[in-house]
Amino acid sequence: MRARVALVAALALAPAAGADEARYFLPAAVAARVEAGQRSGLWVELERANGGLTVTVSEAVRALPGSPGFPLERTERCGDPAALEVPRGFALPPALERLRARRGSALGVVRSVVAYVSERTALDEDDRGPQDGVSVLRRGRGRCSGRANLAIGLLRALGVPARAVHGLAVGADGARYHRWGEAWLATLGWVPFDPGAAVGLVSVRYVPLSGPAEGLALDGVRALSVDERGFLGLTAWRGLRLLPAGGATLRCVAPSSAAPLAALLVGPDGSRWAREGRGELVFTGMLPGRYRILWSSNGESAVRDFVLGSGDVRLEVGGKGATRS
Secondary structure, X not given: OHHHHHHHHHHHHOOOOOOEXXXXXXXXXXXXXXXXXXXXXXXEEEEEEOOEEEEEEEEOOOOEOOOOEEOOOOHHHHOOHHHHOOOOOOOOOHHHHHHHHOOEEHHHHHHHHHHHHHHHOEEOOOOOOOOXXXXXXXXXXXXXXXXXXXXXXXXXXXXXXXXXXXXXXXXXXXXXEEEEEEEEXXXXXXXXXXXXXXXXXXXXXXXXXXXXXXXXXXXXOEEEEEEOHHHHOOOEEOXXXXXXXXXXXXXXXXXXXXXXXXXXXXXXXXXXEEEEEEOEEEEEEEOOXXXXXXXXXXXXXXXXXXXXXXXXXEEXXXXXXXXXX
């Protein structure tokens, strides 16, 4: 009975998904440049505070629905003509030229390009050379803006619309201006990437701005709280955190197709997903890790821990446990 009461309360309070969240205080002049709403997979909300604004950045760390094929078609549908413009004098390095003939995942192409930039160009925030992609590739080093520009140019040369995002990156030692990128992947929309950091998402330590704002002092920016467990729990590949496409599917099955069923799924990073229905509840896009599920059906309730891998899992409530299908 106690488990049933706890489950009902949890279902009522459970958010749709996502546990990564950060809160920052920004002075008014800087806060005025923050891009509220949704950008780069982040959801940004603003609240007035004494002398500035409190900025809340959150995201749902879930697998992407899938990846469109490569080469992409009808790229003009991205809605940003500038994202199609290849920089003058830009040519693909031989190591990436082979991607032109690839038939497969467009997300995979983005990963390959960002990994190439991460490995072939050193991050040097003191670099005073030109930060266009051609110059950064020639020197083999650049600031965050230069490495983002290089990745954007390479993607455009491969027929993938790409553009830059201006923002802040808030670390343990304070805030700095930062630049990352977005690639347009058809049904997935604009997918973020950052050379040296991640593909498919960026951390809640990033705060998108409406444009360049490097002239404004960042001394008053401070982090109030940061929870990025979901981001940090992602698999690293060639130094990049990767948000996978597809993800695993969990099926929670009741003893009969007509039986009422309620379940609360708690992810490795504290994310929660609630479902109610009859017979079967399906959770899609789940990332690998250790999960806990609280379920209730026909007056019976239970809590179960299990490990979700890359395949599908079927949980029979009231049965012997999880079976991989």
